[in-house]
Every structure is written in C-alpha cells, then in structure tokens.
Amino acid sequence: MGGRDARARIYAAVRRIPRGRVATYGQIAEMAGLxxxxxxxxxxxAAIREQRxxxxxxxxxRGEVSPRARSEGQHEQRARLEAEGIVFGPGGRVDLGRxxxxxxxxxxxxD
Numbered sequence: 001m002g003g004r005d006a007r008a009r010i011y012a013a014v015r016r017i018p019r020g021r022v023a024t025y026g027q028i029a030e031m032a033g034l035x036x037x038x039x040x041x042x043x044x045x046a047a048i049r050e051q052r053x054x055x056x057x058x059x060x061x062r063g064e065v066s067p068r069a070r071s072e073g074q075h076e077q078r079a080r081l082e083a084e085g086i087v088f089g090p091g092g093r094v095d096l097g098r099x100x101x102x103x104x105x106x107x108x109x110x111d
Contacts, residue, residue: 006032006034006040006044007044007047009031009032009033009034010028010029010032010034010040010041010044010045011044011048011050011053012032013028013031013032014028014045014053014054014055014057014058015053015054016031016101016103017054017057017058017101018101019054019084020084020085020086020099021057021099021100021101022057022058022059022063022081022086022094022096022099022100022101023057023058023059023100023101024038024058024059024060024061024096024100025038025039025041025042025058025059025060025061025066026038026041026061027100027101028041028058029041031103038061041058042066045058046068055077056076056077056080056081057081057084057101059077059081059094062093063093063094063095063096064091064092064093064094065077065078065081065092078092081094086099
C-alpha cells in the first residue's frame with residue numbers, strides 16, 4: 001500500500017477536516033484511497049510528528065475517541081474537540097449525524 005505515500009494521503013485528508021467537525025478512521029481511509037483499511041489510518045496518526053495536523057478530529061465509527069496506550073491522549077483529544085464546540089453525549093459519544101464532516105464531491109476535475 002505504499003507506506004510513505006499512503007501516510008501522505010492520510011495526512012492530506014485529515015488536514016481537510018474543518019474545525020468543529022469529525023471524521024471516522026474509515027472515512028479517512030476511503031478518502032485516502034485505502035478502501036476499508038481504517039486501521040492504517042490509526043497507525044499513521046499514532047506516528048505523526050507534525051503538531052499542526054488536526055489528528056483529534058478523527059474518531060471511531062461509534063462516535064467515540066479510540067482508546068490509546070496512554071490515557072492522557074484520549075483526554076487531550078476529547079478536550080480539543082470540546083474546545084471546538086463538539087458535544088459528547090451519553091457514553092462519551094459524538095453524534096455523527098450532527099458533527100460528521102461531509103466533504104463536497106468535486107465534479108469536473110477527473111477525480
């Protein structure tokens with residue numbers, strides 16, 4: 001799957017998520033041309049060095065912040081999302097119907 005190229009496509013997709021919106025790992029995988037390989041998105045985000053990448057806007061398909069080896073990462077992600085106006089409901093879930101980013105499909109550019 002072209003490790004470095006795949007990571008670049010993942011990071012490019014994540015950069016597009018606007019403030020106050022979230023995307024799922026699977027959604028980013030699809031946008032990056034990786035099909036249903038959502039786990040690759042998680043691995044790529046775990047390896048980031050660029051602090052400006054809005055990694056915190058990527059959550060799991062249940063609308064939850066995914067568990068991490070270090071629990072402070074989960075708390076940081078939730079705090080960043082809440083600072084952007086995202087509300088967590090019962091069980092720590094984000095309402096994907098309300099907050100999921102739905103990028104516009106660009107037409108006429110051959111993609």
